[in-house]
Every structure is written in C-alpha cells, then in structure tokens.
Amino acid sequence: MNNLTRHLSRAVNSIAPSGIRKFFDLVSQTQGVISLGVGEPDFVTPWHIREACYYSLEKGYTMYTSNLGLPELREEIAAYMLRGFGIEYDPADEILVTVGVSEAVDLALRSLVDPGDEVLIPEPSYVSYAPGTVLAYGKPVLLQTTADNEFRLTPEELAARITPRSKVLVLPYPNNPTGGIMGREDLTKLVDIIIDNDLIVISDEIYCELTYNGRHASIAALPGMRDRTIVLNGFSKAFAMTGWRIGYACGNPAIIGAMTKIHQYTMLCAPIMSQMAAIEALRHGEPRMREMVEEYDYRRRVILKGFAEIGLDCFEPKGAFYTFPSIQVTGMTSEEFAEKLLMEEKVAVVPGNAFGPSGEGFIRCCYAASLKQIEEAIERMGRFVTRHRKK
Ligand code: PLP
Secondary structure, X not given: OOOOHHHOOHHHHHXXXXXXXXXXXXXXXXXXXXEOOOOOOOOOOOHHHHHHHHHHHHOOOOOOOOOOOOHHHHHHHHHHHHHHHOOOOOOOOOEEEEOHHHHHHHHHHHHHOOOOOEEEEEEOOOOOHHHHHHHOOOEEEEEEOOHHHOOOOOHHHHHHHOOOOEEEEEEOOOOOOXXXXXXXXXXXXXXXXXXXXXXXXXXXXXXXXXXXXXXXOOHHHOOOOHHHEEEEEEOOOOOOOHHHOOEEEEOOHHHHHHHHHHHHHHOOOOOHHHHHHHHHHHHHOHHHHHHHHHHHHHHHHHHXXXXXXXXXXXXXXXXXXXXXXXXXXXXXXXXXHHHHHHHHHOEEXXXXXXXXXXXXXXXXXXXXXXXXXXXXXXXXXXXXHHHHOOO
16 A cells, blocks of 8 residues: 555644653553653542442433533532632533543634634643644644743743734643643733733643642633633543543633534533543542542652652642653753663653653653652662763
C-alpha cells in the first residue's frame, strides 16, 4: 500500500502525538520502573461510587441519556458549583455532561473558533489545548509563564500577545504540569484585559479540589466574567475516576447549546452508568475525596523535601498533584534527563518541554504515587543528580 499520509487532513498531519504518550511507550518496555509520570490518582475509585454503578446496572440503566446528561446529575453539578464557588448555573441549559474534560476542551474550541482565530494558551500547560485549537483550524498563541512567578499568567504577558484575531483565552489552573495556581487577586488582574478585548475564557478547573493553600478561585465568579467563561471540570482527578470518562462544561446557554450540537452528533451522550456513579460522587463523595487530597498534600511535602535534599530546585506547587523541578544543575535538556533517568535508574518522569517551550529545563513528577515509591524514586534521582551534576 502506498504511503497514505498525503490523504490525511493538513490539520491532522500538522499536529504531533502527545509528548507524554511517546515517552510512556518507552516506559512500558522497561522492567522495574517507578513511575512518577502518569497524571492519574493511584487510588481506586471509592467503593460507594463503584457500588452506585453496579446498582444502576442491576436496575437496568443501560440506555442513552439526554444529550445534556441526566437531569439529576446536572442538578448535582449546579448545586456543587453554587456551594463550592458561588456561581449559579441553570441545569436546564447551562450545564453539559461530557466524556471527560478532554471532550469538553474539544467541544469548547470547536464551538468558538473560526479558521485563523487566535487562542491564547499559557504554557507550560496540559497537552491538548494547542492541538485542539489546530484541529478547530485556529491558531494557538502561547503565553509564557515562568518559575520565578510560580507559573502564573501575568496581565503584561496576556496584553502583549493580544491581536485583533484573539478570541479565546485558555486558563489552565490549578496547572498541569507545574502545580501553579492563580488566586483571586491574580485572576482579577486579568479581567479588564479579557473584557476590553472581548475574549471568551475556557477555564479548565479539573484540579480545583486539589489545592493546598486555601480554596480554589474560579474566574467565572468574578464580576462580568460568568457569561464569558466556560468552566470545565470533571471527576477524573478529585474522585479518582479517570477510567469512567465523565466531565462537564458550565456556561452561557448560547455556548453550551453550541457545544451540545457537536456533542450530539459525535458522542450523543456520556455513558449512563458513569453518570450514575458521578451523581453518587457529588452526593456522598466529599469525605473520601478530602482524605485523598490530604494524602496528596502529605506526599507533596515529602517529595519537595526530597528534591531539596538532592539539590533539585523546585518552587512549591500549591495545586494539582505535580511538581516541576528545574534540572538546570545537570546541564541536560529535559528529554535527555528523562531518558537517561529512565535507563540508568528506572524512574519515569515527563520532560517539561512536552508541555510547551517554557517547560524546557524542567521535568514533571507526579506525586499521586505511594509514599514508598516516592521515597525510592527520590533516592534513585539523588544518585543520578550526584553523578550528572554539571562540573
Ligand atoms: N485537563 C487537564 C488539565 C488534565 O490534566 C487532564 C488529564 O490529565 C484533562 C483535562 C483530561 O481529563 P479527563 O480525564 O476528564 O478527560
């Protein structure tokens, strides 16, 4: 068969496979690896949530739901958004249940972006925003953030990158891969620029429950921002439900309606059994979720102490379950460091440049791993850093 690449769309040909996945093919071929690589809770979904799914199957809930998602789930999401962040959404037309936040990112971008529109994306950040923009025929415009400023987006950087084609700003906080957060004051500084330039914000708040320095602030709660923000959230991280594939989007009915049109033709609805489980998570899942967050916080402190001891500089992340230490002391590139560390000491981390050019010189270490694994990984990394420290 001929090479069929030329038959593929230009958009698909122009995007690269995820830098995270590429690295994990290597990991799966190596024995005895400790992985701080995958961004996924090491906890199993709490039992009462799994049980709700079993019961739903027993009762015969095996059919499609409304495109928007089960009304009971949308009501629970509305109640959660109100009690958690003080934002009111109407479950009738302002909430859409999606197949993970992944689908919601795609729907939001495709609903908003016309060919050539610019999407402003702070980086380093999660790997899907820029390719998602390209697949919507938009142009990703990367906004730089720095370790000195704890990877927050500054109003100066935002203002400097705006052009007449700017249409959407992605706000990825708490941040994957850095663990950086944006507090209410940080967000407030962006509001005038967003409103003056008529931007729509896609605020990916999937890590909103994983904060270690007070409660997460949503930009949608700030004056003038509710209707120009799409809040994306889901169950994967806070409730340890990655495999259930459940997320949601909240926003103005015009935008949620547009996203629903694409969703109804591509996904139809999220799986009913996962939706039933999600209802249980929101109704009764908070105590166990808080316990998991406390456990992450403890591990976060252990890993940070470990980095300090082995001489890797790392700013204190206040959210998500990632640390983003600088590897400058070795003089290696991020990819070189990650590959050598895997080969020599069998510890898997993700090269920082997989998340954008500002990630070069850093690695992402996920601490959603057991304490024993974290301690062993630190010991191995300590040996590695000592061996490769720049002379
Ligand atoms: N957004 C961010 C910032 C993520 O880190 C991830 C997963 O790692 C996702 C979205 C995708 O989440 P989901 O499992 O809900 O599709």
